[in-house]
Amino acid sequence: MSRPLRGAGVTRVLELDGITKRFGSTLANDNVSLHLERGEVVALLGENGAGKTTLMSILFGHYTADAGEVRVEGQALPPGKSRAAIRAGVGMVHQHFALAANLTVLENVMTGTEPLWRPRSDRSAARRRLADLSERFGLPVDPEARVADLSVGERQRVEILKALYNEARILILDEPTAVLTTQQAERLFATLREMAAKGLSIISISHKLNEVMSASDRVVVLRGGRVVAERRTRETTKEELAELMVGRAVERPKRPPAHPGEVLLEARDIHLSGRGGTALNGVTFRLRAGETLGIIGVSGNGQTTLAGVVSGLYPPDGGSLEIRGAPLARHDVAGVIDAGIGRIPEDRHAEGVLGDMATWENVVLERLWSPEFSRRGIVRRGAARAATARLLSDYDVRGAQVDGRVRLLSGGNMQKLILGRVMEADPSIIVAAQPSRGLDEGAIAGVHRRLIEARDRGAGILLISEDLDEVIALSDRIRAIVGGRLSPAIPAERADARLLGLMMAGDWATAAEIERQEEAAHAL
Amino acid sequence: MRFERREQSSVALTVMAPVAAILAALVMAGVLIAIAGANAFEAYGLILRGAFGSRLGITETLTRATPLILTGLAAAVAFRARLWNIGGEGQLYMGALAITAFGLLPGIAGAPAPVAILACLIVGALAGAALLLGPVFLKLRFGVDEVVTTLLLNFVAILFVSMMIEGPLRDPLAFGWPQSVPVPDAALLPQLVERSRLHAGLLIALLLAVAVWWVQSRTVFGMHSRATGLNARAAAFAGVPLGRTLAMVACLSGGLAGLAGAIEVMGVKGYVTTDLSPSFGYSGIVIAMLANLNPIGVIGAALFSAVMFVGADSMSRALGIPSYIADVTVALSLLTMLVALFLTQYRIRR
């Protein structure tokens, strides 16, 4: 398996040999072997749950492997010691950046680089060294800036600089483009290639095929905790990698053409500052019956706030939200649900369910005031349990019991439960925020099928997602959200990666032109 | 050594947790007794005999358990909604003080007993609730942590009581002792057992424990308060009105603590002094935790504490071991209970 793909004369800087790691009854890594040559960019490709992060956590000493060995330049690393990994020259750039928002860039980079008991930090030396590194690798940052004030792109730069500052010769990037626009990602890839040319070796963890194809020399595919294939990037195709990654052909459901009807939901110039993260600065859109409007965007541009407004969590400061031409009677969760809006939250665990409450309680909690489930403030437990039992079988929620805790469900089944809860109320509008985040392909297909069915029944669906493939697969029209504003809408048929990238970056000229053409065509 | 979350925590483990916790606390306190030069088994024997060995002991234990059940319930309902009400002590005093002031109204002394009692109970509960609504308002409006504010208000409340019983509410017949005017006879709770201090307050406390259990498990408000405590964000997403729920929880929790004070005055003391409560309010926190926040469990946990407190007094007289050993044991049982609860949820792996 670890047969070198290149000829002689290259040095092997990293070897993972027969790594096995078990969590309880699940085998997260099963005899995984992997190697990395100097100056090489290897993509570690796999679905969520394929074992990528576990493998890298073992390499980095966060976990101890049950079996196997990690060797850096021929030397075995002691297991479970991240210090040793750092000293051996391994640097990790985390997916959720491991930075302290209230400290400065310099402080973040310096932490842990000096002997802990030294009576005084040498800040000026550190500042010089940081400036030197950021110049050498083309990663400009202000060392005295507070991390909280930086953009995500800048934060990623800080993370990379932190690794370089630790004299990393092997750089591991965990889902590096998750928070970047297409253009920012391209810039990152250029930087990475330049760094590889200067002798760094890089492992990039990803589940995005486009990214893997454009930014690696070699691809290692992980599935179910095992290495299933290894390919040179220029000798493989996206299609082959997709099949290897998924292990079976998964058909995302086909979407019949839309038949948009009346305007169900209309947002007019919605403003909201402060609460719920990024502000909204004048959001206007219409959603019709029987269509799906997809909202794309780089995370942190107001998606969460927008979903929160439509879900009834945050009443806007200005502007209005109208349902079938009439303003909402009460802008709160109850008001929104009464108006026929079904809500699929962005974060299942933090918002969607209460893990330590019973399944039936989770099912009825948001409709507790309906006479079906309570009378004079007293919960109708029988009715609630019966409705839950029905829902569990109708929506094929596996592993759930009416009285059991929801915490134990898998992500896919939890999402089925939430979907069932939404659909049972027969909503005319559905807000789906990141509906398939963290799910495996099978579960994603199920979620998509339900959403398409709802649309075909005449519901309007507002899909807010950072997964471009998902938006393209489901949406009839697409808008981008940038800095709390929505771009013009383009029909899904006219979307391509480049146009969507421009829209996400805030360059809306082409999109506006397309919107104008579409409107003109409809006016005829 | 690592800890791994148990996939399913069994009912048996959860029931065993307080028993194990109390045993562990007794063992540790036993070591302290031994260090002080007494036989721990003898000491515990004396404690049990003091608490159960006589009619007087039993009635005293039950009398002592009465306010503890109420402050335990007060902490349990608040903690369930993750409202850290540590102000039970102050709320208790406000409840007690309020009824002595209320009793001065001419209509009360002349009212039939059931009316006077009911009115006083309501006033006591309202006073306790009022003291907690302040911190809850500050929490909701300004984001001020209620732990510190409720703690600080305990001191303010006791100073306020001191001010009132040395001022407007002072009993002129008490020969200069700072104590309040007595509550009217009509508002005194009837005795349960002759020639004892045990009063009808125990029945009220037991009834309230059942009522609180029912409210928490059967009503919309109960479900909302549990959801708020488990995950406020998810609760808000499901449309639980967090502010209103917390305010209602505060009324319930503060009200129960206020009732503890009112009932102690109406059933045992008859008037208010600044040593009315040997930290009933703080003990309530331990009791709630020992009961794992279960209202019915609060009854058992309160009984355990009452046995320790009443028994330790007589044990102390016999062996010369300071009766503070009861406070030590009860406090230790809170710490051991936390660990025991942890072990019901995690298993240790090497």
Add this chain to the structure above:
Amino acid sequence: MSAVLDILASVGMWEAVLRIATPFILGTLGVLLCERVGVLNLGIEGIMTFGAMIGWLTVYSGGSLWAGLAAAALCGAMFGLLHASMTVNLGLSQHVTGLGITLFASSFSYYVFRLAVPTSTSPPTVEPFRPLAIPGLSDIPFLGPVLFNQTAPTYLALALVVVLAWVLYRTPLGLAIRMTGENPHAVDAQGIDPIWLRIGTIMAGSALMGLAGAFLTLAAFNSFFPTMVQGRGWICIALVVFALWRPGRALIGAILFAFFDAFQLRLQTVVDGVPYQLFLMLPYLLSILALVVMARKARVPQALMQPYRRGER
């Protein structure tokens, strides 16, 4: 009105300010350390009580005053270890654990005290720390006696403010401590174990709380009696918020607070017709006010009250 001015102009009052401030300085620094590393320590009230008792007991049974302080610091550190092992290693509720430690440490202090002094007549006193006039400086009119005629523990507390500020902002250890309070994952990723860092820092902070308590018996009241700490620990928790988690501001906060306390004590004697309890309530109400004023400004350590477990986010 002139009586009020007289109070403000009196050396005695200003002399008292630093003395009253000392336990608050020490306690606030202790809370600050714990919270900077991400752990709320509600054990402070009990740890102060135990420190007061053990400091007094050490001296009462023949130890030196410094031995009393050392004993208080050591016992404080032990309670800190207990708190850390429950909240850091096991990740238990910091609120409940802290309260448990307060209840345990207080009742344990009373128990030990009663064992040492079984009869409950007036509590026995010890010979306390005497004011230490700094030659030269203490002769400066007004400022001399106010600043340079204090007891040794007061000077120690003032020195600790400087030391702590230096450690937190000028050393690699301090950076690691602050980082742990903000994001323990980041510290771990840099190869420093946040668990041990938290344990050590909590022990140090709790030692300071023990010292704060010992000051009460060894330099203020000269004896121990139950409930003597009177919520001072809780006030320290509020002062840390007021101080925005910075040692320099903690000093200012403690002094401001002590000023009001000294002022109200003296005001009681000149203002007639106002119950003294109202004055005594002031410190607690001021603390609540400080919390309200600062609640919006506060840049709370991001990982405060977040237990850290490897591999969990």
